[in-house]
Amino acid sequence: MTDTTKTSKGKAFAFDEKTEKAFQDTLKKYPTKMAVLLPALWLAQEQNGHVTTEIMEYIAGRLDLSPVHVYSIAQFYTMYHKRPPGRHHLQLCRTLSCTLRGCENLRELIEKHIGIGPGEVTEDGLFSFEEVECLGSCGTAPVMRVNDVYCENLTREKVEQIIGKCRSGEKLEEEPMGPN
Numbered sequence: 001m002t003d004t005t006k007t008s009k010g011k012a013f014a015f016d017e018k019t020e021k022a023f024q025d026t027l028k029k030y031p032t033k034m035a036v037l038l039p040a041l042w043l044a045q046e047q048n049g050h051v052t053t054e055i056m057e058y059i060a061g062r063l064d065l066s067p068v069h070v071y072s073i074a075q076f077y078t079m080y081h082k083r084p085p086g087r088h089h090l091q092l093c094r095t096l097s098c099t100l101r102g103c104e105n106l107r108e109l110i111e112k113h114i115g116i117g118p119g120e121v122t123e124d125g126l127f128s129f130e131e132v133e134c135l136g137s138c139g140t141a142p143v144m145r146v147n148d149v150y151c152e153n154l155t156r157e158k159v160e161q162i163i164g165k166c167r168s169g170e171k172l173e174e175e176p177m178g179p180n
């Protein structure tokens with residue numbers, strides 16, 4: 001089967017062999033094709049780095065869904081990148097618990113240190129930054145996700161350490177879960 005769709009860069013997109021296998025395995029686990037939408041978008045993002053409109057159309061074709069439905073779902077979830085993220089993608093929660101515990105100050109601190117605001121990518125591609133809604137860890141607010149790592153119970157010092165580690169290429173480790 002050669003389902004291909006042009007990406008925004010003009011290249012035809014299709015699942016590669018590894019992703020296709022994961023896609024087929026996923027199809028077997030869910031009762032309907034519609035239920036496979038979120039994992040299929042995730043697989044596409046893992047392969048391509050971000051999810052373009054063309055990729056959404058490809059997924060719609062593979063799952064017999066309307067492109068508009070796929071687009072609306074992809075837009076809703078901030079875990080899907082709609083354009084190439086920086087090497088370190090910072091997602092700072094701005095919902096109630098994190099707001100009450102000072103995420104506004106942390107946003108300003110992050111902007112100061114990396115030189116960009118929400119929705120932007122640094123010129124060197126090292127950082128991208130966005131504010132997102134609840135990351136599901138309200139008990140450890142304020143919270144920021146850096147790529148796949150949850151950084152919790154944030155303080156100004158912790159944020160500065162995280163940014164420093166990203167710059168130096170040091171691996172970020174998740175701390176054990178739990179409130180302060």
Ligand code: FES
Pocket residue numbers: 093094095096097098099133134135136137138139141142143
């Ligand atoms: S409000 Fe920030 S993690 Fe829930």
